[in-house]
Amino acid sequence: MSMRDAWGIPEFRRLLIGNGVNMLGTSIFIIGMSWTVAQIGGPKLYGLIWTAYFLGHLPLLLYGGMVVDRMPRRTVALIADLSQAVLVTLGIIALLAGFDEIKTLLVVTFLTGGATAFSIPAIGALVPDLVEEDLLPQANAIRGVAMTAAWMLGPLIGGFTVGLWGIEACLLIDVVTFIFSGAVLWTITEIPVVRDEAGDLREEVVEAWEFVKTQPWLFAGILMFMIWHIGDSAIEIGV
Numbered sequence: 001m002s003m004r005d006a007w008g009i010p011e012f013r014r015l016l017i018g019n020g021v022n023m024l025g026t027s028i029f030i031i032g033m034s035w036t037v038a039q040i041g042g043p044k045l046y047g048l049i050w051t052a053y054f055l056g057h058l059p060l061l062l063y064g065g066m067v068v069d070r071m072p073r074r075t076v077a078l079i080a081d082l083s084q085a086v087l088v089t090l091g092i093i094a095l096l097a098g099f100d101e102i103k104t105l106l107v108v109t110f111l112t113g114g115a116t117a118f119s120i121p122a123i124g125a126l127v128p129d130l131v132e133e134d135l136l137p138q139a140n141a142i143r144g145v146a147m148t149a150a151w152m153l154g155p156l157i158g159g160f161t162v163g164l165w166g167i168e169a170c171l172l173i174d175v176v177t178f179i180f181s182g183a184v185l186w187t188i189t190e191i192p193v194v195r196d197e198a199g200d201l202r203e204e205v206v207e208a209w210e211f212v213k214t215q216p217w218l219f220a221g222i223l224m225f226m227i228w229h230i231g232d233s234a235i236e237i238g239v
Contacts, residue, residue: 001213003141005135006044006138006139007142009071009139011130011133011187011188012131012139013128013183014184015130016142017184017189018181018185019050019143019146019147019181020147020179021150021181021184022081022177022180023146024150024154024157025148025152025154025156025173025175025177025178026174027150027175027184028154028157028158028161028170028177029152029173030155031106031154031155032158032162033167033172034046034049035159035162036162037102040102044159046103048106049106049109050109052106052110053109054113055086056110056111056112056113056114057113057114057117058117060118060123061117064117064121065121068125069125069193070189072190072193073122073129073191073193074121074126074128074188075124076118076122077118077123078182078185079180080115080116081185082114082179082181084112084116084119084178085175086179087112088107088113088114089142089175090108090169091104091108091171092171092175095168098169101167104181105167126188127140129191130188130191136198
């Protein structure tokens with residue numbers, strides 16, 4: 001089994017291309033948004049914009065995982081992509097209409113953060129649906145390379161774009177990439193989720209959190225991940 005075998009799976013290949021373009025647009029938006037906010041309000045507002053993102057993202061992340069466990073992953077990812085395309089489009093309209101840039105970007109970042117709480121687990125769970133178990137390591141390796149390439153090229157493109165045409169152009173590129181990703185997802189077969197039983201969503205979230213608390217290694221890993229993000233964010237703001 002080789003990476004070529006994983007790449008040879010048509011639906012996985014399309015998913016990889018669509019998600020890679022999606023990540024490219026997201027990184028362009030992040031650079032454009034970060035530069036715009038830093039220029040207007042300095043490091044405090046830059047930190048606030050990321051706080052807005054995670055306030056929208058973290059509370060819904062557990063629910064996102066539960067939804068992905070109940071609904072077809074392609075459908076969840078498709079709805080999340082199209083929702084973000086609509087949200088960012090509304091942000092562009094608001095900016096062109098003269099609304100305050102900081103407030104508009106705060107709202108857009110908060111809402112798109114909530115949407116990614118569903119798209120991230122959906123894409124992650126969709127890969128095993130499309131790839132045989134023996135090829136999963138190779139498929140995940142290819143996906144890792146594609147994501148790294150997107151996050152490497154996106155800031156370069158985003159920097160040039162925001163410098164030449166402003167944040168609106170970055171947002172427009174982001175919208176186009178969301179639509180492209182959604183169009184690609186539309187071509188992928190919808191695979192039903194098979195569950196033995198469907199419990200109450202809220203009860204499942206509580207049960208999952210209770211399980212995390214009984215596993216010291218898992219709880220410690222989550223805590224360390226949070227601490228790492230805090231430190232990384234502090235370094236980014238300082239730089």
